[in-house]
Amino acid sequence: MSVDTNTVRKIASLARIAVSDGEVEAMTGELNNILGWVEQLGQVDTDGIEPLAAVIPNHLRLREDVITDGNIRDRVLANAPQAEHGFFAVPKVIE
Amino acid sequence: MSGELTDLGIAEIRDGFRAGDFTAREVAEAFNAAVATAKGLNAFIVETPEHALAAADAADQERSEGSVRPLSGVPLGIKDLFCTEGVQTTAASHMLEGFVPTYESTVTERLFVAGAGMLGKLNLDQFAMGSSNETSYFGNVVSPWRRNDGGNAPLAPGGSSGGSSAAVSARLAPGATGTDTGGSIRQPAAFTGISGIKPTYGRCSRWGVVAFASSLDQAGAMARDVKDCAIMLEAMAGFDPKDATSLDLPVPEWEANLSSDLKGKTIGIPKEYRVDNMPREIEALWERGIQLVKDAGANVIEVSLPHTKYALPTYYILAPAEASSNLARYDGVRYGLRDLPEGANLQDMYAATRADGFGAEVKRRILIGTYVLSAGFYDAYYTKAQKVRALIVRDFAQAFEKCDLLLTPTAPSAAFALGEKSDDPLAMYLNDVFTVPSSLAGLPAMSVPGGLDQSGLPLGLQVIGRPLDEQGVLNACLAIEERAGFTARPSEWW
Numbered sequence: 200m201s202v203d204t205n206t207v208r209k210i211a212s213l214a215r216i217a218v219s220d221g222e223v224e225a226m227t228g229e230l231n232n233i234l235g236w237v238e239q240l241g242q243v244d245t246d247g248i249e250p251l252a253a254v255i256p257n258h259l260r261l262r263e264d265v266i267t268d269g270n271i272r273d274r275v276l277a278n279a280p281q282a283e284h285g286f287f288a289v290p291k292v293i294e
Numbered sequence: 295m296s297g298e299l300t301d302l303g304i305a306e307i308r309d310g311f312r313a314g315d316f317t318a319r320e321v322a323e324a325f326n327a328a329v330a331t332a333k334g335l336n337a338f339i340v341e342t343p344e345h346a347l348a349a350a351d352a353a354d355q356e357r358s359e360g361s362v363r364p365l366s367g368v369p370l371g372i373k374d375l376f377c378t379e380g381v382q383t384t385a386a387s388h389m390l391e392g393f394v395p396t397y398e399s400t401v402t403e404r405l406f407v408a409g410a411g412m413l414g415k416l417n418l419d420q421f422a423m424g425s426s427n428e429t430s431y432f433g434n435v436v437s438p439w440r441r442n443d444g445g446n447a448p449l450a451p452g453g454s455s456g457g458s459s460a461a462v463s464a465r466l467a468p469g470a471t472g473t474d475t476g477g478s479i480r481q482p483a484a485f486t487g488i489s490g491i492k493p494t495y496g497r498c499s500r501w502g503v504v505a506f507a508s509s510l511d512q513a514g515a516m517a518r519d520v521k522d523c524a525i526m527l528e529a530m531a532g533f534d535p536k537d538a539t540s541l542d543l544p545v546p547e548w549e550a551n552l553s554s555d556l557k558g559k560t561i562g563i564p565k566e567y568r569v570d571n572m573p574r575e576i577e578a579l580w581e582r583g584i585q586l587v588k589d590a591g592a593n594v595i596e597v598s599l600p601h602t603k604y605a606l607p608t609y610y611i612l613a614p615a616e617a618s619s620n621l622a623r624y625d626g627v628r629y630g631l632r633d634l635p636e637g638a639n640l641q642d643m644y645a646a647t648r649a650d651g652f653g654a655e656v657k658r659r660i661l662i663g664t665y666v667l668s669a670g671f672y673d674a675y676y677t678k679a680q681k682v683r684a685l686i687v688r689d690f691a692q693a694f695e696k697c698d699l700l701l702t703p704t705a706p707s708a709a710f711a712l713g714e715k716s717d718d719p720l721a722m723y724l725n726d727v728f729t730v731p732s733s734l735a736g737l738p739a740m741s742v743p744g745g746l747d748q749s750g751l752p753l754g755l756q757v758i759g760r761p762l763d764e765q766g767v768l769n770a771c772l773a774i775e776e777r778a779g780f781t782a783r784p785s786e787w788w
Contacts, residue, residue, distance in 0.1 A: 202665065214618060214664040215625075215641070216657055217649035226661060229719060233662060236720060237607040237675070243682050250680030251687060254509065254736035255495045255761055257539060274396040280632035287627050290640050 201231045299324035300465045304368050304522035307468055311353065311367030318350035318357075318367035322411055325369050328466045329413050334788035337451075337460040339374050339432050340382050341414040349411025356409075363409030365529055371461045371470035374415035375422055376402045376513075377502040381412075385504040386420045386430035389630045389651030399502025400534045401471060401513050408529040413467050416457030420653045421621065422478055422506045425725040427456025428716045429655045437486060437709055438464035438784035442750035446787075449709040449751070452482025458516045459486040463784060469517035469526050473503060475510045476609050477705075477729025480741035483516055484704035484754025487743045487782060489771065490516040491523045494762050495736030496541035498527075499534030507616035508539075510609075510733050520742060520772040524548040527764070543762070551765055554773040557591035561770065562697030566602035567728060569706065575747045576703050583701055583744055583755040583774060590773035597696055599689040604682050605731040610723060611666050611679035612734075617656075618663025624651060658719060687735045694760050699770050702728050704741040704754035728756060738764045742771040743780040752782065 202210070207227045211218045218226070276282040281289075299321050302310065311318055326343040346369040353366040377383045377395035384390045398406070406412070420429040427435040427450060437451040438460055451460040455472035459482035462470050472479035474492035483490030491514050498513035505511060515526035528548050534540040563584060568577075584594055626632035626647030633646040652660065666675035693700065706727055715721045732739040738761070741754040755774055759767040 206665075207661070210661050210664045210668065212645075213668065214660050215622075215644040215648055216652070216660065217642075217645035226658065229658060230662060230665070232720060233610065233658075234665070237611050237679075240604055240607050240611070240678050240682055243601065243604055243678075243685065245678065245681035245685065248681040248684050250677050251684035252509065252680060253539070254683075254687060254734070255539075255541065257496060257541060259538060260535070260542070262535065271396075275628075277396050278393055278629035280626060280630070289627055290634065290638060290643055292640050 201234065202227060300328050302468060303518045304468045304525050307368050308365065308525070311357070312362055318353035319347065321367055322346040322350035322369050325413055325467060332464060332466050332788050334436065335438060335460050335464055336433050336435050337417055337457040337464070337466060338371070338414040339384060339386065339417050339457070342381055342412050345381070346411035346413050349406065349409065353409055365405065366409035368409070368468060369411040369413045370405060371413050371416045371458060371467035372402055373418055373455055373458050373471050373473060375418060375473050375504045376471060377504070378402055378412065378415065381415060383415065383504070384432070385422070386418045386432055387651065387653065387656070388431045389624050390504070391431065391631065393629055395502070397502060400499035400536060401503065401530045404532065405529055410529070416461055416470055418457055419454035421504065421617070421656050422454040422473055422475060423617070423655050423659055424453040425477070425481060425722050426450035426710070426712065426715065427453040428712060429653050431653060434712050435460050436712070438788060439486060439709060439751055440784070440787065447711045450485065450712050452485035452709065454478040455482045455516060459483055459488060462486070462488045462516055462518060464788065469515060469522055471513060471530070472516045473511060473513050474733065475506050475613060476733045477726040479514045479516060480729050480739060480754070480756060481705050481725060483741040484752065485709040487752030487780065488516060488518055489520050489523050489740065489742050489775070490514060491527055491740040491764065491767065492733070492738065493527060493531060493764050494541070494738045496539050497531045497764070499537040499540050501534055501536040505620040507613040508620060509616060510613060520768055520775050521549060521552060523740070524552060524768050546765060548765055548768055552772055553769050554776050555591055556587055556770060556773050559591070559699065559766070559770070560593045560595060560697040561587050562595055562597035562693050562700045564599045564602065564693065564700055564702060565596050566599050567702045569727060573707060576706060576753065579744045579753045579755065580703050586774050586777040587701060587770060589777055592770070595697055597693040597700070599693055599731065601682065601685045601689050602731055605686055605734055606723060606727055608679045608682045608686065609726070609730045609734060610662070611675050612683065614659040614663035615667050615676050616663070618660045618667065621656070621660055624648060655719070683734050686731055690735045690737060698760070699766050700758040701770070702756045702758070704728060704756040708747045708749065708751035708753055732758045737761060738767045740767045740771050742774050744774065744778055745780065746782055
């Protein structure tokens with residue numbers, strides 16, 4: 200499988216990264232190099248093998264159903280590029 | 295006096311401080327001065343001499359009252375991937391430039407509670423993505439080492455923990471935190487002639503560590519020798535309810551149980567690590583390592599890890615996939631950079647912010663990750679890689695039925711020159727060929743200096759252990775350290 204410039208544009212759009220035409224050209228080549236290389240995994244027989252997500256056996260814990268934080272609004276907002284009236288502010292979404 | 299104090303390691307500082315040979319303030323001042331005059335290495339993004347002095351003054355005060363903590367008197371460097379309350383934390387990115395956390399990462403909190411001070415925040419590859427520290431928004435870190443050919447070519451300190459390796463090697467800090475996703479502690483340690491351990495996945499809390507690939511990311515210790523790493527790791531590790539993958543286990547007394555006697559231990563040499571075109575010097579280093587562990591009493595056997603060659607491609611599907619998901623949080627809304635072009639809507643703002651805030655390697659990995667997780671390709675790439683990962687884990691489990699530890703080189707070469715591989719992502723990725731498999735398996739692994747190459751550059755040996763057997767790894771590395779007699783250090787030019 201290989202990607203073309205349209206696919207790279209679509210991936211960049213999904214990833215919400217603006218790309219110039221020149222970047223798309225360069226990235227198409229780089230991505231194809233990397234994807235061509237990882238495709239060697241097709242040589243490995245993985246029939247009947249369960250995909251592994253968690254590497255060291257561990258159990259998921261339940262915690263007490265109690266409030267452990269809160270009342271830190273100003274700390275949460277402290278690094279916001281734009282915070283107004285105790286909220287994160289973004290450009291107008293609905294006309 | 296200051297020249298002497300910066301020559302001391304963590305154990306020597308801790309013990310000398312307790313004995314009253316010097317004050318913590320003298321130590322902090324000596325290291326602060328070393329940091330301030332080493333700008334040529336570009337190891338630090340932010341210097342925090344006041345933090346180191348405050349911790350030192352508290353240590354001196356406590357000692358005068360008859361109490362000390364495990365790391366009282368010891369100043370450390372902190373990789374700028376750990377959130378530090380009130381101190382800028384950037385992950386070496388433009389995206390997080392100016393980000394000042396309102397909370398402390400669990401690992402740094404543990405170190406500070408143990409009495410350590412912070413000399414500053416150490417440079418790294420951007421979002422820990424790189425093997426040479428050339429992807430930092432704040433410039434390359436330059437290794438304190440130089441080849442003995444008189445050429446003075448600036449060398450890579452390794453990556454991603456390149457600020458950490460450079461600082462410890464240049465004696466700007468007696469120890470530093472690192473993080474390791476595919477080799478980011480071990481490879482820089484090998485390149486700079488220091489020791490570095492990545493513990494079992496889950497030993498150190500990931501809470502407050504800027505996330506790269508969460509199923510792989512693990513914090514660890516970098517220091518001048520094995521004992522110092524043991525001391526530091528003991529303070530960093532431990533259960534944290536704030537990290538769902540944190541292991542709820544007591545922290546062993548690694549330092550107290552150090553022993554370089556390997557009698558009764560069987561050490562496996564994985565034959566698949568004898569890769570094509572392995573430089574003769576790396577082969578010779580490996581042979582020397584084998585001899586050293588034999589001298590320490592170990593039985594050495596050959597073992598097989600059949601899926602080794604598939605570890606790197608597996609990693610370069612899984613790590614970018616996790617990164618694309620983790621880095622979705624940088625949206626220009628809650629923290630970090632916002633780029634809002636004139637008249638832009640919300641979607642434009644996301645795209646402009648992320649185009650401006652991420653460097654080329656970070657974008658490359660986000661795009662690969664987005665692609666392998668996208669509809670129609672998920673099973674062919676991501677699920678397939680997760681299955682191969684299961685086979686890689688099984689390889690290790692089967693090898694550990696025959697042996698207790700594995701011994702390999704840490705990296706396929708000594709440090710390369712800055713710029714030598716930065717134009718070719720694949721060539722750069724291949725640098726992690728020996729470190730990635732144990733990362734995929736979540737195993738404890740450590741690099742220890744084994745010798746010098748013909749150019750006078752350090753080479754590292756790697757020991758890999760069973761899950762939770764950091765002690766075995768530390769002990770084997772101690773045995774190598776005691777016998778390798780590695781005393782070389784870079785001469786100061788910076």
